[in-house]
Amino acid sequence: MASADRSLGPMITCREFEDFLGDYLEGRLAWGARWRFRLHMWMCPECRRYLRSFRRSLELGRRVFAEPDESVPSEVPPELLRAVLAAVRTPDDGDT
Amino acid sequence: MARRTRDMGTEGGEAAEEAEWVAALRSGDEASYVALMQRFGPRLLSLARSILGNEAEAQDCVQEAFIQAFKKVGGFEGRSPLWPWVRRIAVNACLGRIRARHRQAEATLEAWQPEFDADGCRLGLEPRQLPAADELLASDRVRAAVRAAVRALPEIHRTVLILRDFEELSTGEVAELLGLEPGAIRVRLHRARAALKKQLEPAFGGKGM
Numbered sequence: 001m002a003s004a005d006r007s008l009g010p011m012i013t014c015r016e017f018e019d020f021l022g023d024y025l026e027g028r029l030a031w032g033a034r035w036r037f038r039l040h041m042w043m044c045p046e047c048r049r050y051l052r053s054f055r056r057s058l059e060l061g062r063r064v065f066a067e068p069d070e071s072v073p074s075e076v077p078p079e080l081l082r083a084v085l086a087a088v089r090t091p092d093d094g095d096t
Numbered sequence: 097m098a099r100r101t102r103d104m105g106t107e108g109g110e111a112a113e114e115a116e117w118v119a120a121l122r123s124g125d126e127a128s129y130v131a132l133m134q135r136f137g138p139r140l141l142s143l144a145r146s147i148l149g150n151e152a153e154a155q156d157c158v159q160e161a162f163i164q165a166f167k168k169v170g171g172f173e174g175r176s177p178l179w180p181w182v183r184r185i186a187v188n189a190c191l192g193r194i195r196a197r198h199r200q201a202e203a204t205l206e207a208w209q210p211e212f213d214a215d216g217c218r219l220g221l222e223p224r225q226l227p228a229a230d231e232l233l234a235s236d237r238v239r240a241a242v243r244a245a246v247r248a249l250p251e252i253h254r255t256v257l258i259l260r261d262f263e264e265l266s267t268g269e270v271a272e273l274l275g276l277e278p279g280a281i282r283v284r285l286h287r288a289r290a291a292l293k294k295q296l297e298p299a300f301g302g303k304g305m
């Protein structure tokens with residue numbers, strides 16, 4: 001399957017499938033391209049499994065990063081609060 | 097879920113409350129400054145740490161972001177909620193750090209992209225059975241692997257992935273925030289996602305994890 005067939009043949013290559021993937025996930029493929037993308041997915045178990053692992057990776061990332069990060073304090077460090085307040089007090093007032 | 101603060105925007109009755117808060121901020125009321133830092137600080141620290149991969153720098157950036165926010169709050173019109181406004185300032189502070197650093201080689205990212213043969217056929221074997229997300233997330237090792245995989249990405253790719261996929265900004269919003277074209281964001285996003293997936297393959301294949 002040569003990529004030159006792209007505009008003629010209905011079947012795209014795995015590499016083209018990969019190129020379309022981001023736009024497919026974002027819902028940006030025109031219907032013709034979306035159709036070819038899906039056709040490839042139905043015909044190619046490797047790409048089908050690839051896409052499944054790809055989505056699963058993103059789901060894991062999203063869920064792990066939504067968890068509180070154990071090394072980040074649940075409260076803002078008091079020295080950070082103090083430093084910010086000191087920096088924003090207007091220096092020309094001179095009464096702080 | 098321990099913390100579900102993804103959307104820290106305001107809705108309905110909270111909007112009026114936030115308008116009062118903005119008014120207090122604009123008048124320079126210190127209690128409102130402290131309230132803002134306490135409300136958004138932990139989430140910003142977590143975000144900055146994810147982007148920068150470094151605790152001390154994350155604190156510096158968040159501190160810098162709050163100072164900038166309070167200096168600029170007079171110009172904040174309150175038409176959009178506070179959280180996206182504060183987040184934008186913090187992300188920009190992080191990006192300033194990143195640009196100041198030595199540009200990181202992208203060779204490793206290259207190694208994590210999918211491979212194809214001369215005919216464009218996919219190389220590499222995907223597992224037939226994929227463990228469910230809940231099953232994978234029950235493992236501390238898998239969760240640590242996910243964090244490590246994101247941390248291992250070049251900074252710009254990591255930032256795009258975090259903002260687009262984890263913070264769930266739109267491609268357009270990420271592009272605007274990073275000063276890049278949407279097309280450039282899409283390319284980086286795809287490469288970052290592919291690299292994340294590649295690094296997590298051992299967890300999926302049941303080999304070693």
Ligand SMILES: [Zn+2]
Nearest residue numbers: 014044047218
């Ligand atoms: Zn394929």
